[in-house]
Every structure is written in C-alpha cells, then in structure tokens.
C-alpha cells in the first residue's frame with residue numbers, strides 16, 4: 001500500500017507539473033477551439049436547378065476554420081446525411097494524431113448515417129492556408145471549407161500585413177448528384193461525366209446561366225494590399241487562376257511561406273493552396289477573378305467553362321474587365337509557375353537517404369473477362385479504366401481501417417509488399433506497349449522505420465494517356481527538390497536537385513509525361529495514404545500507403561484509438 005507521504009508527494013508533483021504546463025501553454029497563447037460539424041442534406045440551387053446536396057451545417061462551402069499556429073481543434077462531426085462520410089484536414093500534419101486524419105478505410109471506418117466522431121488535433125509549425133474536405137466517395141464535391149492558420153499571437157507574417165484577407169475556394173459543380181456520377185462510372189468502367197461548372201466560394205459566377213446575381217464580390221479599396229488565399233477544392237481538375245490587370249505576388253503555398261515572386265497566372269492542382277498578395281493599383285473599377293481548366297490529357301473530355309468572381313473597388317459600378325486565360329493545354333505556363341517556388345528560408349532537406357523509392361503513377365486499362373456484360377465495360381474498346389502506382393491498383397479495405405489493422409495486428413487486411421521501384425522498367429513516357437497496361441490489384445503498403453529519410457521519384461507514365469497528376473501525401477509536408485519532363489535519369493537529373501531552398505508542400509503537381517522528386521523524414525507514425533488528388537483517379541486505384549512505425553521515445557508513438565472511433 002502507498003504511504004500517505006508518497007501520495008502527498010505525488011499530488012504535489014502533479015500540481016507543480018499542471019501549473020508548469022498551464023503557464024507554458026498560456027505563454028504560447030495556444031487555444032483549443034471546439035466546433036460542431038453537422039453533415040446534412042441541404043437544398044442548393046445552382047445553374048437554374050435545385051439539388052439535394054450534402055453540406056456541413058447547411059453551408060456551401062462549409063465553415064472556415066480560423067486558428068493560430070499552435071491551436072488545438074476539436075471538431076465533433078455528426079452525420080445526418082444519407083451517405084457515409086469522413087472529414088480529412090488536408091495538409092494538417094497530424095503529428096501523433098493519425099486517428100484524426102480522416103481518409104476512409106485508411107485511418108478510420110466511415111461515419112455512417114446517424115453516427116458521429118470527434119476529431120482532435122493540433123496545428124503545429126504550419127502557417128498559411130489549408131482546407132478540410134470529406135474523404136469518402138465523391139462527398140467532398142460539396143463538403144469542404146478553408147482552414148486559415150495565422151501566426152502565433154505576437155508573431156507576424158514575413159511580409160507587410162495585408163489590409164484584408166479573402167478566401168478563394170475553387171470548386172466543381174455537377175447538374176446532378178455527384179455520388180450518382182461516380183457510381184455510374186464505377187458501374188460502366190468509363191470516365192465519369194465532367195462537371196457542368198467551376199465555382200468560386202460555391203458560386204459559378206456570371207458567365208453561367210442563372211448565376212450572375214450571386215457572383216462572389218471581393219471588396220478592395222484603392223491602394224490597399226490584400227491577400228487572396230486560393231484553394232483548389234475541385235474534384236478532378238487543375239485550374240489556372242488570374243485577375244484582370246493585376247499582378248499577383250505569391251507568398252505561400254500549402255501552409256508554408258515561399259520567397260515572394262510575381263506572376264499573372266496561378267496554376268493549382270486539386271489539393272493545393274496558394275497565398276497571394278494583390279495590390280489595388282488599378283483605376284477604380286471592377287475586375288474579374290477568373291479560373292478555368294489546365295487539362296493536360298490529350299483528347300480527354302474536360303469541363304471547358306470559366307468561373308468568375310469580381311474584384312470590386314469601392315464605389316465602382318462599371319462592367320467587369322475580363323482577363324485573358326492560358327489555353328487549356330498551356331503546359332509551358334503551368335510549368336513556369338510550378339518551378340518558381342522557393343522556400344522562404346534555407347530548408348532542412350535530408351541529404352542522406354534511407355529509402356530511395358521510384359514510384360510510377362498513371363492510368364491503366366483492365367480487359368473485361370469473357371462473359372462480362374458490355375454495359376460494365378464502356379471504357380476504351382470495351383475495357384474498364386483503372387490506375388496504379390508501381391503497377392499496383394490500390395484497393396481500399398472494407399472490414400478494418402489499415403491503421404486499426406496495423407495497430408491491433410489484424411491479419412488479411414493489407415500486405416507490406418508495395419514495390420520500392422517499378423516491377424518492370426520501360427520507357428515510361430514513350431509509346432508504352434499495351435502488354436504493360438493492365439496493373440494488378442492489391443492493398444499493399446510500404447513500411448518505413450520511424451525517422452527514416454525518404455526520397456521518392458514520382459514518375460508519370462503514358463499508359464493509355466499521359467497527364468498531370470496532383471500527388472498528395474497525408475501526414476507530411478515534403479520538399480519538392482526537382483521536377484522535369486521525360487523519364488527521370490538518376491545520372492543527370494540529380495544535378496537539378498535544389499537542396500537549398502526547395503518548396504515544402506503537401507501536394508506536388510507531377511508534370512504530364514514527366515517526373516518530380518520529393519524528400520521527407522518519416523517522423524510521424526501512422527498509416528498515410530499518398531494519392532492522386534483527382535478523385536476520378538483515386539477511385540481507379542492511383543494511391544498507395546506508407547506505414548510509418550512507432551519510434552522508441554515517448555513522443556514517437558501513436559496512442560490507442562479514441563473510444564468513439566468509427567469501426568466497420
């Protein structure tokens with residue numbers, strides 16, 4: 001039995017440490033924010049039609065979360081809609097909180113209709129713009145919102161404080177139920193229907209039918225310098241963004257600061273964010289903020305419409321001025337933009353590498369077995385579309401999340417044999433023999449020891465067709481040390497590596513018929529999906545999972561799952 005003395009001593013130390021802890025946290029001014037997200041069916045009218053859509057709290061886009069670096073978020077999600085849902089906090093590092101990451105069947109099972117789950121995580125060391133979105137089927141078409149991360153209280157931006165800040169969340173709208181669109185494509189094996197409109201903060205803008213009145217207005221006053229926090233939350237489309245007659249100074253991306261550079265056009269893949277400063281240095285007037293597709297897949301259908309908002313100087317009433325936009329296939333402009341990023345400070349890029357991976361990413365074609373109904377094989381020449389990384393088309397588990405299976409040692413849910421390099425070497429970006437087009441299916445993960453230093457050469461392929469893929473890694477920011485066209489050549493292309501000030505991102509734009517090299521240190525235990533952020537490609541299997549093992553230290557281990565974690 002414990003003596004009274006030791007009990008008293010223990011209470012004393014407990015009190016001291018509590019006091020110390022609370023004074024430390026009050027020094028940092030970190031706060032805990034509580035939010036209630038009710039996922040629900042909501043009537044939304046766009047393009048002259050009303051649809052029974054899914055929203056958070058009836059808002060479209062959903063609520064903006066505004067926090068300071070260091071704050072903790074507790075978000076209670078209640079699912080009152082008719083589909084499974086999960087919420088992913090896109091780009092939030094989730095240090096030691098993998099259970100709160102959100103992708104269905106990776107870190108949790110879906111929150112079923114009628115269910116709920118509380119996500120708890122801390123924003124740490126990230127400043128700028130991120131976003132949240134559903135990570136289940138195509139629910140994220142309408143279930144998304146911004147996360148604005150200000151510097152810690154008392155800290156400031158590494159640039160003059162903008163007078164105003166506005167979110168520009170780009171989206172995609174179907175004149176249909178998006179869940180029906182993806183289900184139809186999964187049934188037929190063909191490409192899903194393209195969207196009917198792009199949107200800015202949920203509104204298509206005045207180039208579309210029945211939309212003029214609700215066009216988003218971004219107010220400015222002459223002479224001000226304002227910030228636009230641009231997010232590509234579209235489902236399936238990279239977008240060019242521009243503002244008539246104004247220059248844009250890029251200061252951040254994916255919640256990391258960059259060396260400022262000035263441009264007329266931005267290009268964001270789904271998943272990416274870009275913070276820009278814009279100076280109201282033009283005659284008092286109204287200027288369109290416009291976005292349309294960067295569509296790199298040759299011959300593939302895409303939504304060729306243009307969404308607009310209006311940059312509106314105080315008192316201006318004139319007709320808005322329309323900016324020129326790059327052609328849909330202007331890869332040169334996209335590349336000039338993506339290669340302009342430099343980390344603001346000297347970067348802590350790992351120079352020694354423990355895992356040097358080469359991962360191909362691209363589409364594929366599944367031949368239909370004999371006796372398959374023709375209506376289920378409406379891909380090219382009676383096939384079905386698929387996609388893969390290193391020739392493995394990723395299949396989500398259905399009975400356990402990969403994280404739960406890993407932590408509780410449940411066999412049969414996944415295997416750890418994801419290949420470290422392409423199983424077959426071929427001319428990835430050339431004319432690929434059709435004998436290589438059909439990948440295998442599997443739930444294969446790649447294991448990383450805690451703290452290991454990782455380099456991934458992402459190599460695009462021209463299987464069926466080549467295109468730009470926005471590749472997103474959960475649980476990490478990574479340095480993009482180089483990108484280029486053609487096949488990566490380790491003999492010559494390493495000379496192009498920027499190990500001084502490469503940008504830190506969570507989503508890299510993998511060039512069409514090209515490659516990109518990323519580096520990170522595996523310091524966050526959990527199961528982290530890396531996938532193409534075009535939702536049409538995730539569904540086809542363009543994904544893999546990194547299983548990062550626990551470290552030995554006390555702050556290097558993932559805790560037990562929260563008691564309300566949804567199970568399958």
Ligand SMILES: *[C@@H]1O[C@H](CO)[C@@H](O)[C@H](O)[C@H]1NC(C)=O
Nearest residue numbers: 175176177180181182184193
């Ligand atoms: C997809 O487009 C086709 C052709 O326009 C149309 O018949 C079909 O209903 C659409 N599918 C959905 C789910 O909206």
Ligand SMILES: *[C@@H]1O[C@H](CO)[C@@H](O)[C@H](O)[C@H]1NC(C)=O
Nearest residue numbers: 292295302303304305306328
């Ligand atoms: C896209 O639309 C533009 C007009 O906005 C038109 O000039 C162009 O030909 C279209 N491109 C395709 C591929 O449909």
Ligand SMILES: *[C@@H]1O[C@H](CO)[C@@H](O)[C@H](O)[C@H]1NC(C)=O
Nearest residue numbers: 296298327328329330331332
């Ligand atoms: C872009 O497409 C147009 C036709 O739509 C074509 O004339 C032009 O050569 C293409 N440009 C590039 C860079 O592929």
Ligand SMILES: *[C@@H]1O[C@H](CO)[C@@H](O)[C@H](O)[C@H]1NC(C)=O
Nearest residue numbers: 365379380381382383434464
């Ligand atoms: C479809 O069939 C034609 C004619 O047999 C062939 O030239 C083409 O390469 C095929 N395409 C695909 C995607 O299999």
Ligand SMILES: *[C@@H]1O[C@H](CO)[C@@H](O)[C@H](O)[C@H]1NC(C)=O
Nearest residue numbers: 397398399400410411412413
């Ligand atoms: C989970 O599902 C997989 C695939 O269907 C199956 O092979 C495995 O046995 C299941 N595991 C358990 C524990 O039920």
Ligand SMILES: *[C@@H]1O[C@H](CO)[C@@H](O)[C@H](O)[C@H]1NC(C)=O
Nearest residue numbers: 430431432433434435436462
């Ligand atoms: C690609 O290869 C196929 C045969 O494998 C050939 O029929 C086709 O003409 C080639 N295409 C090009 C553009 O070289």
Ligand SMILES: *[C@@H]1O[C@H](CO)[C@@H](O)[C@H](O)[C@H]1NC(C)=O
Nearest residue numbers: 391423424435436438439440
């Ligand atoms: C993928 O694997 C399948 C089955 O082994 C094989 O037929 C195909 O050639 C492989 N393709 C590539 C690109 O490795």
Ligand SMILES: *[C@@H]1O[C@H](CO)[C@@H](O)[C@H](O)[C@H]1NC(C)=O
Nearest residue numbers: 083084109110112398567568
């Ligand atoms: C919803 O999730 C459960 C697992 O939690 C799964 O069994 C079910 O099939 C899912 N429903 C749909 C429509 O995907």
Ligand SMILES: [Cu+2]
Nearest residue numbers: 469532534537
């Ligand atoms: Cu893709």
